[in-house]
Amino acid sequence: MTKKNDPKNQKSTKTPTHTKEQQRLNEIRGGKGTPWRAWGPYLSERSWGTVREDYSADGGAWGFLSHEMARSKAYRWGEDGLGGFSDRYQLLCFGLALWNGRDPILKERVYGLTPHEGNHGEDPKDYYYYLDSTPTHSYMRYLYKYPQAEFPYQHLIDENRNRGGRGAEYELLDTGIFNEDRYFDVFLEYAKAGPEDICIRIDVHNRGPEDAVAHIIPNLWFRNIWSWGETPENAPIIEALPTHNKYVCMVADDTYATGLSNLPFKYTLGPHRLYGERDGAMLFTDNETNNAKLYGPAADDGRRHVKDAFHRHIIQGEDCVNPEQRGTKACLHYQRTVPAGGHVSIRLRLTKEVHEDPLADVDAMIALRKHEADEFYKAIHPTKASEDECHVQRQAFAGLMWGKQNYIFDVQKWLEGDNKKAPPPGSRNHIRNQHWRHLNSMRILSMPDKWEYPWFAAWDLAFHTVPIALIDPEFAKEQLLMMLFEQFQHPNGQIPAYEWEFSDLNPPVHAWAVWRVYNMDRKRSGTGDFAFLEKCFHKLLINFAWWINKVDRSGNNVFEGGFLGLDNITLFDRSEKLPDGAVLEQSDATGWMGMFCQNLMRIALELAKTNPVYEGMATKFFQHYVYVGAAMKRMGSHGDHNLWDENDGFFYDVLRYPNGHYEKLRVRSLVGLIPLFAVERLGEEWVKPFAEFATNLHWFVDHRQDIVAQCVNKLERDGENTLMLTIVSPTQLQRILQRVWDPQEFRSDFGLRSLSKFHQEHPFSMGHNVVRYEPAEADCKIKGGNSNWRGPIWFPTTFLMIESLRKLEKAYGDTLQIDGPNNEKATAGEIAKYMADSMISIFTRNAHGQRPVFGDVKKLQDDPHWRDHITFSEYFDGDTGKGLGASHQTGWTALVASLIDEWRR
Secondary structure, three states: OOOOOOHHHOOOOOOOOOOHHHHHHHHOHHHOOOOOOOEEOOOEOOOOOOOOOOOOOOOOHHHHOOHHHHOOOOOOOOOEOEEEEEEOOOOEEEEEEEEOOOOOOOEOOOOEEOOOOOOOOOEEOOEEEEEEEOOOOOEEEEEEEEEOOOOOHHHHHHHHHHOOOOOOOOOHHHHOOOHHHOEEEEEEEEEEEEOOEEEEEEEEEEOOOOOEEEEEEEEEEEOOOOOOOOOOOOOOEEEEOOOOOOEEEEEEEOOOOOOOOOOOOOOOOOOEEEEEEOOOEEEEEOOOOOHHHHHOHHHOOOOOOOOOHHHHHHHHOOOOOOOOOEEOEEEEEEEEEEOOOOEEEEEEEEEOOOOOOOOOOHHHHHHHHHHHHHHHHHHHOOOOOOHHHHHHHHHHHHHHHHOEEEEEEEHHHHHHOOOOOOOOOHHHHHOOOOOOOOOEEEEEEEOOEOOOEOOOEHHHHHHHHHHHHHHOHHHHHHHHHHHOOOOOOOOOOOOOOEOOOOOOOOOOOHHHHHHHHHHHHHHHHOOOOHHHHHHHHHHHHHHHHHHHHHHOOOOOOOOOOOOOOOOOOOOOOOOOOOHHHOEEEOHHHHHHHHHHHHHHHHHHHHHOOOOOOHHHHHHHHHHHHHHHHHHOOOOOOOOOOOOEEOOOOEEOEEEEOOOOOEEEEOOOEHHHHHHHHOEEEEEHHHHOOOHHHHHHHHHHHHHOHHHHOOOEEEEEEOOEEEEEEEOOOHHHHHHHHHHHHOOOOOEEOOEEEOEOOHHHHOOEEEOOEEEOOOOOOOOOOOOOOOOOOOOOEOHHHHHHHHHHHHHHHHHHHHHOEEEOHHHOEEEHHHHHHHHHHHHHHOOOOOOOOOOHHHOOOHHHHHOOOOOOOOOOOOEEOOOOOOEEOOOOOHHHHOHHHHHHHHHOO
8 A cells, every 4th residue: 555645744735825715814814804704604504493493392393393384484593595695693684495386385495304204313305505615705606406396295204204214215316306307406606796795696407308487586584683572673674676777676774673682792784785687576575473374363463474475475376475565574586487408597686885787797706706716726625636536625615614604592592582471481491401591602603514403513513623724724713712612611611512402412522623723724824823722722621620520420530421422322322321320431431531631731732832831731631641541441449340351352331330240332333442532642852842741741651650551652763762642552552453454344445434344243232222233324213313323434533533543653654564354464554544545435436437425326426417516424324435314414524625635635
């Protein structure tokens, strides 16, 4: 195996500064320059069925506000829409609606199944793609594939339910609705002529054999922030301007509205005009709930103009729009016949400016910004990447940028309600998030998936920032700081996990992300952002203390952590208390904490370069790492039930009972590989400048060999003395990596399996619980319908394994040889390269012209209008590489962009 592409042999490339997009990024650095991010894709793909919109008595979010209700009910905490675009605080929103003349409802938002309707949990069924975006959103491109036949809503529900949670998902392509290519490709492009001057073009392509009518209905509306209290507040207004001989125009104005009350400054948009082509019919209503439809005649509040008016007017012919042509929601209704194989275009412009001929230069501006986006990404792509790899990387970046959302949530107000005369059910105070009343957000966050997970998840977000840092390091750092801000991080130090239960436990990877993003930014800019690093470090200290005090209940440096993001990887839900006082001592929780200690040690030493005070903190975390690492192999009165199993050469969870009895859960999974993530090197020459740290380090190593020997290995190579901080000894490392490198265990053609393939023929059981290898969606449902850690490949964990292997290669080089099948030997670096290449190959065309991510779906593999539109799934089949789970979880799966960057230079 060649090492020529090993990133450790490549010199860092500084961020290119000559492109127009990079100049825009430089203008907004520090938040004091031109506000190029004032508008962006900050709407969700789904606001219905979320925790924020749930005011039920039982916490049944999916039932309280369903897809069927979404078109008629005003949202409290954030808007959704097809290809949505809004201002920074999501006051004024733009989105696309469509109708094919056959559907029973307007297509205003992506449709999907709930956990009770889906085969494997919630699941979007529409086909939509984030094709392009720059970091400032100066140029963006989106694609929605709209069938010309009636959308089979009920059929999708019935068929998936009938599968009983087994087998593959029943998808929209499976229904035959795209047969004969009877569908529209609807492309939506945005190009900023200025920070608040947005050119828009909608191109509708008829892929079918016959002419077809398309109703194209761009919407403009204000988020409803005025009607929730006891007394309605002043609302903004959208109204028509007189028709011009070249265009129609409506103006949206919040000048006299009450506005936002929870910002430390006055925020007003002022008048914004939406210009459109002259044949668009302007329709107006109000973004208010249709109470009579949703809750019956007794709830009728007399409103005539409500949120679902356009649906009822266009499809059902009702006289329900405002004839005075004013309201808080408006649209332009275009009805165009699209010739077979042809297309039609509609141009719009949303701007603060008054233009004499606003649509004249829309095409030119879109072409210019597209050209600038091409220049920007050409400067980003590594020189040795193939054209296809560059294409994959750019679409991964697009998904990350489209994945931004204004996450609006005031937990205190959500729990207590806005109107004291109509409070939410009291039971809600005991369902979820009652201990997070301080959490209050109106911030732009990177979402895991804006339909399936339209809310932040802390450990997902940490991984998002790594590829984001390649194109927008300031935004990446801002995201990491956000989770440590007082209105997110709990006063006790915990970082919120995710919206469904902020108190749940995610792996402690925040320090890793901070340290990595800091170094990426330093290498590209030439200067380390010490202020960012120091701010994060202080808050991470509080978070570390919370982990020590809360999750290590026995004070033995072995952690119980809970599910830690790995859902059903073991026999039972690790978030739940075990019966009879049993405690699960977790290999992964303890391994994560060892890595956490090492990350904080390295951050402290970096800060000590300018402030020696931090050397003492570095000593603290070095020693704490030793305590954690040693504890994993010294549990029990005689070290007789430690997490390391000498017979199997693997780490396992241990179930400990109050009477001292214990059982090892002999499941070979990521749980036992995560201790490998705790890898660091301390070279003797590198440590010398830190006099206090070096003295303390050597004293501790010399005088505490009883524990140091368990997890610090002395290495002499090429005349250099190095301390290797690894929880495993070289011998143990050999044994674990042999399993990693074995195709019958963890090694897949597409990365690192989450569960050893050994368990396909040798399932592990305890009582009625069984764990067996399942390479795709699991039949076992532990934490909801998306429990899939029993074989599939996941990008974040494989990425961390690759990082560990690179560090081991740098330390051991060719002296660490791993035996594979057929006497095949490999170094740690060669295994890392294999893993990186394998994961990149999930998305790129193979020798047969196929992309493994698409599986055996012929349309996706062969059709020229589908095969290059890539989605970045949540996880991947452990045997075939097919994309599974959330279809647009570009967040952490965008780590493929980082792999391309690091292994193709």
